[in-house]
Amino acid sequence: MLQIFNPIVSEKILQKISSVRRLSLRRYKQGLSYNGKIPAGAYGVYFKKGSIGIKVVHGSFGALRVGGSKSLETLQRSKVWNDAIREYNILKRIELSGFTPIPYVVKPVQIGKIYFPAIFMEHIKGVPLSKFGRRDLTFQERVRLEGLISRYQKKLLTKYGVINYDAYGSNIIIEHKGNQILSLKIIDFSPEQVYIERR
Numbered sequence: 001m002l003q004i005f006n007p008i009v010s011e012k013i014l015q016k017i018s019s020v021r022r023l024s025l026r027r028y029k030q031g032l033s034y035n036g037k038i039p040a041g042a043y044g045v046y047f048k049k050g051s052i053g054i055k056v057v058h059g060s061f062g063a064l065r066v067g068g069s070k071s072l073e074t075l076q077r078s079k080v081w082n083d084a085i086r087e088y089n090i091l092k093r094i095e096l097s098g099f100t101p102i103p104y105v106v107k108p109v110q111i112g113k114i115y116f117p118a119i120f121m122e123h124i125k126g127v128p129l130s131k132f133g134r135r136d137l138t139f140q141e142r143v144r145l146e147g148l149i150s151r152y153q154k155k156l157l158t159k160y161g162v163i164n165y166d167a168y169g170s171n172i173i174i175e176h177k178g179n180q181i182l183s184l185k186i187i188d189f190s191p192e193q194v195y196i197e198r199r
């Protein structure tokens with residue numbers, strides 16, 4: 001079976017994941033993330049099952065959907081499959097940071113008749129910075145927010161040898177209480193936007 005899984009992930013989560021084989025074609029066509037409100041990125045469409053997030057990697061831009069394969073054999077040799085594995089490996093490398101999603105499994109899912117690689121991972125609850133940024137933050141809170149993002153970026157580089165060049169907007173999820181920021185997480189380590197130091 002074409003699949004890689006993270007050995008630190010619990011049996012319960014793995015069982016849940018094993019039951020997911022197909023996802024909605026309609027939602028995929030709309031190119032929307034799980035709640036139908038946040039547009040998916042250029043590279044993935046996001047679905048959600050309970051506390052598990054599912055990033056289906058199509059690896060294309062805009063309406064030009066080039067990813068996916070008609071068979072598991074061709075999927076295995078495709079660029080999108082390799083990209084998904086690379087993204088999983090980056091997430092795996094930084095999983096102990098505490099401010100990025102824990103990766104669970106990469107396996108094929110079927111949308112309509114086409115197979116795509118799906119990265120199953122921890123779903124991060126919160127509001128993307130792109131939406132949150134419009135709220136009225138005090139000057140001090142803005143300073144704290146920028147400070148947190150740069151502290152996390154610095155830690156990614158110095159401790160893990162990773163730079164995410166795309167860590168803003170919809171790729172930062174903010175947990176908040178009103179206008180007060182409680183914590184934030186950096187998501188989206190699509191390999192094309194990430195530098196990885198060889199170690």
Ligand SMILES: Nc1ncnc2c1ncn2[C@@H]1O[C@H](COP(=O)(O)OP(=O)(O)O)[C@@H](O)[C@H]1O
Pocket residue numbers: 033038039040041042043044045046053055101121122123124125128170171173187188189190
């Ligand atoms: N682990 C996650 N937790 C919560 N939301 C997520 C997660 N991963 C992706 N998303 C949502 O799906 C959107 C698209 O995923 P993303 O990884 O940014 O793909 P892309 O590489 O196409 O930008 C994100 O902007 C975010 O709204």
Ligand SMILES: [Mg+2]
Pocket residue numbers: 041042170171188
């Ligand atoms: Mg993104």
